[in-house]
Amino acid sequence: xxxxxKTILLVEDDPDDVNLTLRALNKSNINxxxxxxxxxLEAIEYLxxxxxxxxxxxxxxxxLILLDLKxxxxxxxxxxxxxxxxxxxxxxxxxILTSSKETEDIVECYKLCANSYIQKPVDxxxxxxxxxxxxxxxxxxxxxxxxxx
Amino acid sequence: MKDKLNILILEDVALDAELMEYExxxxxxxxxSLIVExxxxxxxxxxxxxxxxxxxxxxxxxxxxxxxLKITKKLSPKTPFIFVSGKIGEEFAVEVLKEGATDYVxxxxxxxxxxxxQRAINETKEQSERKNVEHALKKRDEQLRLIxxxxxxxxxxxDSSGSIHYLSPSVKTxxxxxxxxxxxxxxxxxxxxxxxxxxxxxxxxFEQVFxxxxxxxxxxxxxxxxxxxxLEAIGNALSTNSxxxxxxxxxxxxxxxxxxxxxxxxxxxxxxxxxxxDRTAELETMNKExxxxxxxxxxxxxxxxxxxxxxxxxxxxxxxxxxxxxxLYYLNRMRIASQRMAxxxxxxxxxxxxxxxxxxxxxxxxxxIAENIANELKTSNPKRNVQFIIEDNVLVKGDSRLLKxxxxxxxxxxxxxxxxxxxSIINFGTKNDNGxxxxxxxxxxxxxxxxxxxxxxxxxxxINSENEFPGSGIGLATVQRIVNKHGGDIWAQGNMENxxxxxxxxNPKGDENE
Numbered sequence: 001x002x003x004x005x006k007t008i009l010l011v012e013d014d015p016d017d018v019n020l021t022l023r024a025l026n027k028s029n030i031n032x033x034x035x036x037x038x039x040x041l042e043a044i045e046y047l048x049x050x051x052x053x054x055x056x057x058x059x060x061x062x063x064l065i066l067l068d069l070k071x072x073x074x075x076x077x078x079x080x081x082x083x084x085x086x087x088x089x090x091x092x093x094x095x096i097l098t099s100s101k102e103t104e105d106i107v108e109c110y111k112l113c114a115n116s117y118i119q120k121p122v123d124x125x126x127x128x129x130x131x132x133x134x135x136x137x138x139x140x141x142x143x144x145x146x147x148x149x
Numbered sequence: 150m151k152d153k154l155n156i157l158i159l160e161d162v163a164l165d166a167e168l169m170e171y172e173x174x175x176x177x178x179x180x181x182s183l184i185v186e187x188x189x190x191x192x193x194x195x196x197x198x199x200x201x202x203x204x205x206x207x208x209x210x211x212x213x214x215x216x217x218l219k220i221t222k223k224l225s226p227k228t229p230f231i232f233v234s235g236k237i238g239e240e241f242a243v244e245v246l247k248e249g250a251t252d253y254v255x256x257x258x259x260x261x262x263x264x265x266x267q268r269a270i271n272e273t274k275e276q277s278e279r280k281n282v283e284h285a286l287k288k289r290d291e292q293l294r295l296i297x298x299x300x301x302x303x304x305x306x307x308d309s310s311g312s313i314h315y316l317s318p319s320v321k322t323x324x325x326x327x328x329x330x331x332x333x334x335x336x337x338x339x340x341x342x343x344x345x346x347x348x349x350x351x352x353x354x355f356e357q358v359f360x361x362x363x364x365x366x367x368x369x370x371x372x373x374x375x376x377x378x379x380l381e382a383i384g385n386a387l388s389t390n391s392x393x394x395x396x397x398x399x400x401x402x403x404x405x406x407x408x409x410x411x412x413x414x415x416x417x418x419x420x421x422x423x424x425x426x427d428r429t430a431e432l433e434t435m436n437k438e439x440x441x442x443x444x445x446x447x448x449x450x451x452x453x454x455x456x457x458x459x460x461x462x463x464x465x466x467x468x469x470x471x472x473x474x475x476x477l478y479y480l481n482r483m484r485i486a487s488q489r490m491a492x493x494x495x496x497x498x499x500x501x502x503x504x505x506x507x508x509x510x511x512x513x514x515x516x517x518i519a520e521n522i523a524n525e526l527k528t529s530n531p532k533r534n535v536q537f538i539i540e541d542n543v544l545v546k547g548d549s550r551l552l553k554x555x556x557x558x559x560x561x562x563x564x565x566x567x568x569x570x571x572x573s574i575i576n577f578g579t580k581n582d583n584g585x586x587x588x589x590x591x592x593x594x595x596x597x598x599x600x601x602x603x604x605x606x607x608x609x610x611x612i613n614s615e616n617e618f619p620g621s622g623i624g625l626a627t628v629q630r631i632v633n634k635h636g637g638d639i640w641a642q643g644n645m646e647n648x649x650x651x652x653x654x655x656n657p658k659g660d661e662n663e
Contacts, residue, residue, distance in 0.1 A: 014452065020459035099451045101498075102443070122455045122491035123484075124462035 008032045009062040011043040011079065012097075013071050020124070021066070021097070024131040030139065032063060040074025043067070044082055047089055061092050064138055067114075069098040069105060077105075080112045093138060154180040154270070157200035159217050160233075161186040161209045168259060169204060169233060176263040188212045188220070195224045202269060204262075207234035207241075215245065222249050227277070229269035233262065302403075306387075308396040311336040323380075323403050325373030344369035344377050351382075358384035358397045367404065379408035436505065443501050450494050457487040496623035500608065503630050508548035515543040515588065518553050519577045522560045534571060535564065540578035543588065545655050547635050555631045558624040559590045559651055566594035566649070591650040597643035605641060628653075 008030070012018050018036055025034060037043035043065075045051035049058030065083075069076035076096065083089040096109050096117045109117050118134070121127050156173070160166040166184045173180060183198045185191045186209050194200065203221060205214040214232055221230050232245055232253035242253055251272070252265040297304045297317045303324075306315040312335055316328045324342075331339070336355070343351050347368035354366035364384045369377040381404045387395045461484045469477065516539055523537040545552070560575065567573035576591040597605065604610050608626040628651075632639040636656035643649040 014456075016456040016460070017452065020456065020463070023459075023463060099449075099455070120451075120455055122451060122458055123488055124455070124459040127455070127459065128462075 006033050007035055007060075007062040008064045008066065009035050009037060009043065009046060010066045011037045011040065011071065011076070012066070012068045013038050017068070017120075020127070021131070024124075024128050025135070027128055028132040028135045030131075030135040032139070035062065039072040040076065040079045042073075043079050044074065047083065047092075048086075058088070061089055063093065065092055065094045066097045067094055069096060069100055069109075077108055077112065080109065080114060084112050095134065095138065152179060154178065154201045155198055156180045156182045157191070157194050157198055157203045158182055158184045159186065159191055159203065159205040159209065159212070159214065160184055161206065165206070165233075165256060168256070169262060172259045172262050173266070178263060178266070186210070186212065188216065191217055192220060192224070195221065195228075200225075200228055201273075202266060203228055203230045204233050204266075205230065207232060207237065215248065218245060218248050218250055227273060229273050231262075231265055231269060233259075300400075303399075303401040305336070305399045305401065306396060307336050307399075314396065323372075323401070324370065324378065342371045344371070354382065354384065358386050358399075362386045367408075378403060379405045439501065439505065443498055446494060446498060451491060454487045454491050454494075458484055458491075461487070493623075496627075497608075500623055500627050500630065503551065503554070503627060503634070506551075508551060508634050510546050511549055513545050513547050513549045513552050515545055515552065515556065515577070516541055518556045519543075519560065522557055523575070526560065526564045533568070533573065535567065535573040535575060538574065538576040538578070543577075543579055545588075547655055551631045551634065555628050555653075556590075558628045562624060562651075563590055563592035563594065563649075566596075567592050569595060585654060587652050587654055589650050589652045591648065593648040596645050596647050596649045597641075598645060599643055602641050602643060606639070 008025070010018065010021060012021060018038075022034060022036075035046060037046055042051075046053045046056065047058065047061060047065075049056045067076045067079060071079070076098070080094060080096075083092055083094060093115050096114050097120060098105070098118075099120055101119045106117050115138075116134075118130060121130065158166050158169060160169070163184075166182075170182055183194055183200070185194050188211070191212065203217070205217050207214045214234070218230050218232075221228060226249075229251040230249070231251055233256060234253065235256050237253055237255065245253060251269040254262045254265050297315070300317055300319055301322070302317075303320045304315065304317040305313060307313050313332055316332050318328050320326050320328050320331060340348060340351065350366055351368050354364045354368075357364035362385065365381065367379065367381050370380045372378050380401050382399050382401045384397050384399045386397045461480050465477070465480055472480070519537075519539045523539065527533075527535065527537075556577075560577070563575045564573075567575065570593060574593050576589075578589060578591075580587050580589065606625045606629040609622040610626075629639050632653045632655070637654040639651065639653040641649055641651045
């Protein structure tokens with residue numbers, strides 16, 4: 001297993017949120033290719049090379065997975081559970097990016113070894129700042145499994 | 150017993166009578182004597198003189214000893230009768246003893262008179278004592294019978310073979326059966342009256358009386374109307390000094406009313422428990438619904454706001470140069486409005502979370518919390534001239550996280566509402582009100598109208614305009630929830646332009662001293 005250093009997977013169903021998140025990523029000078037999955041199932045298909053992503057080389061996993069919790073077909077918690085129970089994706093960097101700040105959700109995500117949990121702030125400038133920090137930290141500062149071996 | 154013996158002497162020869170008296174005196178018998186010689190005098194003396202003993206000659210001119218004995222046996226059978234005769238044939242002696250004479254003494258051997266007399270008296274005394282004891286026993290027996298016959302409880306006495314020796318008439322009042330119909334039965338035959346489900350209980354109780362000398366059971370028994378009545382039977386074994394059991398006594402009481410009351414009580418209890426369980430389940434469901442509602446609010450209401458703000462920002466950045474100042478102003482107002490809405494949602498969620506959360510009691514230093522908040526407030530706005538007066542070491546028991554939110558809200562309010570003053574004073578302290586400790590936070594800010602002193606604790610209720618003092622109107626509602634969760638009260642005293650005082654008490658469960 002190795003990480004595809006050129007890709008970020010954004011799992012988000014709302015087109016407005018996709019739009020704004022892409023804008024924020026772009027503004028933060030993050031140049032990786034952004035793949036958008038519109039529901040939990042699509043995210044799984046992409047990561048494991050199934051369905052319409054059957055042609056994809058599933059040995060490569062994205063450098064970063066930005067995962068919303070409230071998703072159609074399969075919710076974020078379920079996606080995380082699947083990733084963590086498969087050797088291929090066990091060590092993927094998963095950042096929960098959601099509106100919810102419910103304690104239950106936070107606890108559940110960390111139990112399932114989410115790398116980080118971020119509540120999207122309403123103020124877009126704050127959101128921008130958050131995405132910028134996120135990019136700097138996870139893409140530039142953090143040593144992850146693929147580059148370490 | 151009287152001191153002197155009454156001795157009736159039937160004797161026609163005065164010398165003989167004197168000799169007898171002499172002999173008795175010599176032997177220190179204390180007596181009064183009456184000497185008679187005719188049948189008439191003798192019979193009268195039996196009634197009037199009431200002799201303790203009779204000494205009679207064998208033959209008299211007009212009367213004889215044997216006739217006197219017969220009269221005595223008829224009129225006063227208990228009185229000892231001794232023949233004192235000149236000569237007495239063996240046949241005659243046998244005859245008089247057969248007729249009931251106590252003894253006989255020969256006149257030529259009068260030294261035997263006193264021993265015979267004493268023996269006779271003693272025998273009589275013993276007999277009479279035995280009679281007395283028998284009488285007393287009989288009387289006590291009758292009294293006992295009177296008691297058991299009149300008891301409301303049923304009393305049954307059985308012997309070791311299980312035959313019923315006694316059954317009190319109360320069986321008629323308790324169960325309606327005629328005692329005579331049951332008296333002939335064996336105790337084992339009474340099982341037919343016992344409720345099928347209680348038969349084992351009754352059998353065990355019965356055996357226990359003989360194995361452990363006592364037992365107590367409750368069971369249902371069929372009455373004459375074929376209804377089952379709850380009875381309580383207490384059994385006690387009757388035993389002799391040896392180990393041979395003589396039988397047992399059972400006292401049986403009607404406990405039907407008590408049993409019915411107990412049953413009803415249990416029904417009420419069960420019903421109540423079921424209602425509590427139902428209500429708890431209902432509450433749990435409601436809590437679940439509330440949680441999912443909060444979750445939706447948290448997630449779904451925030452998302453559109455975020456988009457409004459995001460696109461407004463995008464518009465500002467990408468097309469800002471194409472808008473005039475008024476356009477830019479409107480856009481900014483939109484962003485402020487959406488952010489304010491987000492704040493309201495957050496505050497409301499916090500309030501709902503508080504309502505749902507359980508409190509954890511620990512020692513909390515309110516003075517310490519107040520100092521920290523005061524320092525933060527001063528740092529956030531160093532230009533303001535605010536004097537904090539905080540009482541030292543105000544120690545309470547409560548949930549530290551919630552009490553911190555409480556103090557934050559009250560001190561933030563005090564800070565906010567004194568912002569128009571050149572010199573502000575904010576005071577946290579305690580006062581003792583008849584043994585009840587009251588905490589207060591006092592400021593010299595703008596105060597409020599006392600007409601509103603209750604409304605200010607309602608969510609979203611606002612006294613001041615948003616422009617003057619910004620806020621969501623949730624703070625005091627939150628404070629009130631926290632105080633209520635700690636079993637306390639909160640109230641406020643306001644004075645327009647002279648500031649306000651918020652008082653609260655805390656009495657978390659499990660702590661009597663607070």
